[in-house]
Amino acid sequence: MSEPAQIGGGPADTPGNRAIIEKTTFSKTAIWLPQYAVLHFNAGVMVIENKVFEDCVFEGPGVMLALEDNHFEACNFGFAETPSSLIWRPAGPKVVGAVPFRNCRFERCRFAMIGFSGHEPFLQALAEIQSRGAE
Numbered sequence: 001m002s003e004p005a006q007i008g009g010g011p012a013d014t015p016g017n018r019a020i021i022e023k024t025t026f027s028k029t030a031i032w033l034p035q036y037a038v039l040h041f042n043a044g045v046m047v048i049e050n051k052v053f054e055d056c057v058f059e060g061p062g063v064m065l066a067l068e069d070n071h072f073e074a075c076n077f078g079f080a081e082t083p084s085s086l087i088w089r090p091a092g093p094k095v096v097g098a099v100p101f102r103n104c105r106f107e108r109c110r111f112a113m114i115g116f117s118g119h120e121p122f123l124q125a126l127a128e129i130q131s132r133g134a135e
Contacts (some may be wrong), residue, residue, distance in 0.1 A: 021045060027054045033062035033114060037099040049102040053109050060113030063088050065098035066122045076110040077126065087127060088117040 017039045031053070040048055047067065058064070080086050088098070098117050116126055 018043065024050060025052045025054070026056050028056065029053070030057045030059065032059050033064065033099055034060070037062070047100045047102050049104060051101075052105045052107070054107045056106075056109045058109060058111045058114055060111075060115075062113070063095075063098040063115040063117055064111075065095050065100040066116060066118035067100050067102040068119075069103040070101055070106070070118075070122075071104075072106045072109075074108045075106050077116070077129065078111045078114060084127060086115055087123050088115045089120075089123060090117060 020036075021040055021043050037048070040046070077086060088095075095117050116123070
């Protein structure tokens with residue numbers, strides 16, 4: 001059996017990376033979701049929360065797990081031939097492999113190669129936006 005994961009102080013927990021983790025407002029920033037997640041996880045931050053993203057581009061591949069109190073305003077969730085392909089419904093009580101966000105605000109952001117998971121009300125709202133063809 002393996003040892004439990006160490007919380008905090010991972011190999012990528014450097015002063016420069018810590019500044020990114022502690023930053024609370026991002027504007028006109030390209031964010032590569034896998035790298036952004038790993039920076040947080042290596043520093044022991046398992047949920048990305050209390051951040052504001054304005055006019056940002058989130059790039060995947062990746063899956064964003066929208067936990068409580070996230071707000072998306074005028075966002076472009078990406079393109080899929082079948083819009084429901086962007087939605088990943090949990091098959092069990094936990095979602096493994098997705099990047100969790102809580103209490104974050106996304107304003108005029110664009111998501112490229114990002115899937116979305118979360119509670120059913122969020123997934124239904126996202127499906128409605130996609131079915132109307134809105135951003």
